[in-house]
Amino acid sequence: MMHAPPPPHPSPVEAEPVVVDGLFGWFSPGTARRGVILCGATGFEQLSAHRPWRDLAGRIAATGCATLRFDYPGEGDSTDAGAGTLEAWLGAIRRAVRVLREEAGATEVVLVGLRLGGTLAALAAEEGGIDRLALLAPCRTGRGYLREMKLRAPAVNQLSDGTVPTEPPGHLSLGGFPIGPDLAADLARIDLASATMRPAPEILILGAETDALAKRYAALGAHVTSGALPGLAQLVGNPLFSETPEAAFADVVGFATAGALPRPTAAPPVASPAKLAGDGWLEEAVRFGPGLFGVHARPAGSATGAPTILFVAAGLSAHSGWGRQATRMARALAAEGVPSLRMDLAGIGDSADRPGGASPLFSPDTLHDFRHALDYLEARGAGRVVLVGSCSGAYAAFQAAWRDPRVAGALLANLYCFDWHPEDDVDAVVRQTVGSAATYAALLRHGSTWRRLLTGQVGVRAIGRVLLRRGLRLADRRLKALFRPRPAGGSVLRRIGTMRKRGAHLRLVYTAGDPGLPALRRHVGRTPERAARRLGAPVAIVAGTDHNLSTPAAQAELTQILNDLVAVVAGRP
CATH class of the missing domain: 3.40.50.1820 (Alpha/Beta hydrolase fold, catalytic domain)
Structure with missing residues (x-):
C-alpha cells in the first residue's frame, strides 16, 4: 500500500467515559450505522501508545461512526476479574461488540487492533459477526510476541546501575507489566495463519512481515489490503517519546469508515455510568x-x-x-x-x-x-x-x-x-533520568538502532561521546544557574x-x-x-x-x- 500524505483530519469528537461489565472505556455514539472498536495493545506498549490511540479514536468518531476504546481486564482502569488471561481479553472484545450492536444500535462492526490487540481482534473476529478488521503490526504468533518482549525487556527494565533485574522462573515483565507462565502458555499456542475461516470480508494489515498472514486471509476469501507501518517504534516504545504514525492512522481511519451509511434515527447513548x-x-x-x-x-x-x-x-x-x-x-x-x-x-x-x-x-x-x-x-x-x-x-x-x-x-x-529554568533542555534531562536513555530512547527513533541493539552491535565510542556531551551539558547548566534570579x-x-x-x-x-x-x-x-x-x-x-x-x-x-x-x-x- 502506498501511503499518501495524510489529509487534514476532522476535529476529534469528545468521548464519554463508560463502564461495561467491569470494563472501563470511552464511547462516542456517532451518527452512522457503523461502530468501531479499538482493541489496544497490552501492558507497556499500550501505556506508550495511550495518547495517540486516544487521538485515533477521536478521529474515527469525528466521521460519525460510533467508537469505543476500552481497557482489558487487569489493565488501565478496568477491574481485575480474569486479569492477565487470554480468555478474559477475548471476552472483553466480545462484550464491546455486544455493546455496539445491542446498546448503541450499530448494524456494522469494525475491529481495529494494535500489536497483541490486533492478534486478539483477529481471534475474536474468527468467531463471526465482524464486517471489517484493521490490524496494526499484529503478532502473527504468540511465540513471536513473547520473543519480542524478552528482547525488549533488558532495555526497558534496566536498573540505574545498568544491570537487569532477575525474573522468577517462567515470568516475564516489561515496564512493570507482568506476563505470567499461564498467560505465556496461552499465547504460545496462537498462530493466526492457522485460521480456517476468514475473520472479516474486508481486512487491512499494516506492519512488517505480514505477507504470510495477508496471503492466508486472502486464500480464505477476504479482500486484504496490506502495507507498511512506519513509526511503530515511536508509537509503542516509551510514553515519553511516543509519536503518532500519521500516515498509518490516516489509512486506518479511511478503511474503518469508508462507505459507512448514516443512521435513520439518532444513536442511543450507552446507559452506563463510569x-x-x-x-x-x-x-x-x-x-x-x-x-x-x-x-x-x-x-x-x-x-x-x-x-x-x-x-x-x-x-x-x-x-x-x-x-x-x-x-x-x-x-x-x-x-x-x-x-x-x-x-x-x-x-x-x-x-x-x-x-x-x-x-x-x-x-x-x-x-x-x-x-x-x-x-x-x-x-x-x-x-x-x-x-x-x-x-x-x-x-x-x-x-x-x-x-x-x-x-x-x-x-x-x-x-x-x-x-526548573525555561532555558534548560527538557529532552536532554528526560534522556538522562530514564535509566535506558542511552539505548532505548535512541532506538525508538531509529529502527536501525533498535536492530543493532537487539543483535548486540553497540558502538562503545558512540556511547562515550554521548556521556561526554551529557557531562558538558551538566556543567553548562550549573554555570548558568549561578546567574539566575532566585x-x-x-x-x-x-x-x-x-x-x-x-x-x-x-x-x-x-x-x-x-x-x-x-x-x-x-x-x-x-x-x-x-x-x-x-x-x-x-x-x-x-x-x-x-x-x-x-x-x-x-x-x-x-x-x-x-x-x-x-x-x-x-x-x-
Whole structure:
C-alpha cells in the first residue's frame, strides 16, 4: 500500500467515559450505522501508545461512526476479574461488540487492533459477526510476541546501575507489566495463519512481515489490503517519546469508515455510568477544571478520617501509572479507608491538550492543574491532601506542595530537581533520568538502532561521546544557574521550612544512583543525617530497582512509606 500524505483530519469528537461489565472505556455514539472498536495493545506498549490511540479514536468518531476504546481486564482502569488471561481479553472484545450492536444500535462492526490487540481482534473476529478488521503490526504468533518482549525487556527494565533485574522462573515483565507462565502458555499456542475461516470480508494489515498472514486471509476469501507501518517504534516504545504514525492512522481511519451509511434515527447513548466497584473500593471517572480527567477512588465502607491522596504519574504516563502502579495503590488504599484521585495533567493521558501542544514536563503551568484538582477535592469534602508524584510528576507536586496550604504532605520519588529554568533542555534531562536513555530512547527513533541493539552491535565510542556531551551539558547548566534570579519562595530549604511550619510532611524516595540525588545533596544536605534533620524524616534510598520503581520489592517499600505518611498526616501512631 502506498501511503499518501495524510489529509487534514476532522476535529476529534469528545468521548464519554463508560463502564461495561467491569470494563472501563470511552464511547462516542456517532451518527452512522457503523461502530468501531479499538482493541489496544497490552501492558507497556499500550501505556506508550495511550495518547495517540486516544487521538485515533477521536478521529474515527469525528466521521460519525460510533467508537469505543476500552481497557482489558487487569489493565488501565478496568477491574481485575480474569486479569492477565487470554480468555478474559477475548471476552472483553466480545462484550464491546455486544455493546455496539445491542446498546448503541450499530448494524456494522469494525475491529481495529494494535500489536497483541490486533492478534486478539483477529481471534475474536474468527468467531463471526465482524464486517471489517484493521490490524496494526499484529503478532502473527504468540511465540513471536513473547520473543519480542524478552528482547525488549533488558532495555526497558534496566536498573540505574545498568544491570537487569532477575525474573522468577517462567515470568516475564516489561515496564512493570507482568506476563505470567499461564498467560505465556496461552499465547504460545496462537498462530493466526492457522485460521480456517476468514475473520472479516474486508481486512487491512499494516506492519512488517505480514505477507504470510495477508496471503492466508486472502486464500480464505477476504479482500486484504496490506502495507507498511512506519513509526511503530515511536508509537509503542516509551510514553515519553511516543509519536503518532500519521500516515498509518490516516489509512486506518479511511478503511474503518469508508462507505459507512448514516443512521435513520439518532444513536442511543450507552446507559452506563463510569463507576466501578471492587473489594472494599469504589471508583468514578471524573472531569474537573479546563478539560482535566481523573479517577476518584473511595472506600466502600465508612470514612476513616484519612487524608486524600492525589496521584500524579511520572513523565507522560497516563493516570494508571507505570506498570499500573497508581491504580493498584489507589484501590489498596481505598480498601483500607484512604480515598484518592489519580489525575492526568493537561496534555497527558485522557486530559485535554495543552495550549499550543506544549509539553507538561517541568512546566510551571501544571500549578493550575493541581489547583483545579485541589478545588475539586475540596468541593467534595476532602480536608487534608497528600501529593504523590515521581520524576517530573514529583517536581510538579513539590511546586504545588509548598505553595498550597491544603497540601498536608507529599511523597516525591526520584525528584530530579527542585527548580526548573525555561532555558534548560527538557529532552536532554528526560534522556538522562530514564535509566535506558542511552539505548532505548535512541532506538525508538531509529529502527536501525533498535536492530543493532537487539543483535548486540553497540558502538562503545558512540556511547562515550554521548556521556561526554551529557557531562558538558551538566556543567553548562550549573554555570548558568549561578546567574539566575532566585526562585519564588526563596531557597529550597526555606520552602521546605514553609511546609513544615504549617504542619505539612515531606517524604523523599530515590533509587540508588538516581540522577536526582546530586540536587538533593546540593540543596538539602550533603549527608543523610543533615538531609533527614531538614526534611523531618530520612531520605529513602531503594536499591535494586529502576527509575520507575517497577520491581515488586520497590513497590512494596514505596507503599509502606506512603502508608506511614498517611498515618502521620492523620495523626495516628
